[in-house]
Amino acid sequence: MSPWRTFGLCLLLSACVPIDEDTASLLDACAKEPATPLKFGDAGFKLPAVVEPNLILESLDQVDQSRLDADVNLISTQYANRYYNSTIGRDAAFWLKNIWDNLTSQQAYAAATTFTHSNFLQPSVIATLTGASKPDEIIIIGGHFDSICHGINCLNSGVMQAPGANDNASGIAVMNEVLRIWLSELNQPERTIQFMAYAGEEAGLLGSKDIATSYRLQNHNVVAVLQLDMTSGGQIDNEIYFVNDHVDQQLTNYVTGLVDHYQDVLDITYDYVTCHYACSDHASWTQQNYASVFPIDHHITDDPFNEIHTRQDTVSNLSSTTKMSKFAKLGLIFTQELSQAKLDDDTECQP
Ligand code: BES
Ligand code: ZN
Numbered sequence: 001m002s003p004w005r006t007f008g009l010c011l012l013l014s015a016c017v018p019i020d021e022d023t024a025s026l027l028d029a030c031a032k033e034p035a036t037p038l039k040f041g042d043a044g045f046k047l048p049a050v051v052e053p054n055l056i057l058e059s060l061d062q063v064d065q066s067r068l069d070a071d072v073n074l075i076s077t078q079y080a081n082r083y084y085n086s087t088i089g090r091d092a093a094f095w096l097k098n099i100w101d102n103l104t105s106q107q108a109y110a111a112a113t114t115f116t117h118s119n120f121l122q123p124s125v126i127a128t129l130t131g132a133s134k135p136d137e138i139i140i141i142g143g144h145f146d147s148i149c150h151g152i153n154c155l156n157s158g159v160m161q162a163p164g165a166n167d168n169a170s171g172i173a174v175m176n177e178v179l180r181i182w183l184s185e186l187n188q189p190e191r192t193i194q195f196m197a198y199a200g201e202e203a204g205l206l207g208s209k210d211i212a213t214s215y216r217l218q219n220h221n222v223v224a225v226l227q228l229d230m231t232s233g234g235q236i237d238n239e240i241y242f243v244n245d246h247v248d249q250q251l252t253n254y255v256t257g258l259v260d261h262y263q264d265v266l267d268i269t270y271d272y273v274t275c276h277y278a279c280s281d282h283a284s285w286t287q288q289n290y291a292s293v294f295p296i297d298h299h300i301t302d303d304p305f306n307e308i309h310t311r312q313d314t315v316s317n318l319s320s321t322t323k324m325s326k327f328a329k330l331g332l333i334f335t336q337e338l339s340q341a342k343l344d345d346d347t348e349c350q351p
Pocket of ligand 1: 167168201202203204205229230275278279280296300308
């Protein structure tokens with residue numbers, strides 16, 4: 001049982017009377033749990049210094065709002081049903097694979113693949129930029145590609161209408177923009193960068209769980225994971241919120257530090273918000289003890305996005321589309337900085 005579950009059970013049990021013998025021994029074990037619940041993951045991410053790689057500022061200038069808008073529009077209208085266990089949702093994922101094939105064909109070190117899931121039809125899609133000097137160290141930028149509609153008014157001629165413009169065509173559009181700029185403006189990264197469009201998130205983080213489990217089984221060295229899920233909503237154009245549960249606290253500190261450092265170009269104010277449950281794919285990586293960070297476009301409780309999981313999650317209901325450019329810049333900074341950062345375990349031999 002994971003420490004999270006155990007701790008939750010401990011809280012539950014401590015509220016219950018009477019206590020039988022088995023429960024008493026479990027409560028005894030509970031006494032060894034930390035006094036403060038492990039709200040954050042701790043995957044051991046150590047804060048590196050800011051590098052300011054060559055070309056970083058030039059690359060941020062290349063972010064193109066019109067391409068981001070066009071992508072969200074295209075995905076949410078032409079692929080308005082990306083349901084994870086349908087042929088239409090599978091075909092939509094292969095459309096994205098084709099886009100990433102074309103983009104990655106520009107560079108010999110880049111390629112796109114699908115990750116097939118055994119229990120449902122839609123694959124996840126992965127684009128890999130293999131690192132030049134540290135190919136085994138992986139930086140991930142990901143978000144879910146699937147969409148869903150719950151409740152009434154979802155069907156049109158028997159087909160689910162799930163445009164998912166904010167949730168999460170907007171995150172995919174941001175990834176597309178970051179990938180385009182890497183391939184057209186930047187040199188081969190030092191560490192490997194993977195772009196992941198997860199399948200089946202809306203059905204229980206299914207795609208990302210499969211991938212994170214497989215990476216842990218192969219003991220892949222994942223340095224950090226950035227989750228992009230909902231990037232074009234919220235009432236204040238320059239505001240983002242860092243989710244502060246089921247993420248790595250140190251990595252979150254590192255990324256807020258990057259926002260501070262690049263504030264002149266980013267123009268982002270930020271705050272924190274708690275999901276209170278494993279609300280997106282970042283949690284799949286945390287569960288496998290990899291460091292993840294999750295910035296989101298709105299305050300979940302003070303400013304909820306009411307169109308979520310309805311057929312009204314359309315482009316016309318997006319309140320802050322320009323925020324996508326800021327997320328794209330943050331994605332470019334995250335990947336470029338971590339590609340070159342001096343990490344703690346980069347031990348160098350002294351003469
Ligand atoms: N984008 C949402 C998560 C979200 C919603 C974050 C609102 C913040 C505010 C995500 O796509 C989602 O719907 N997640 C599922 C997770 C569940 C299936 C494990 C959810 O919240 O129902
Ligand atoms: Zn959702």
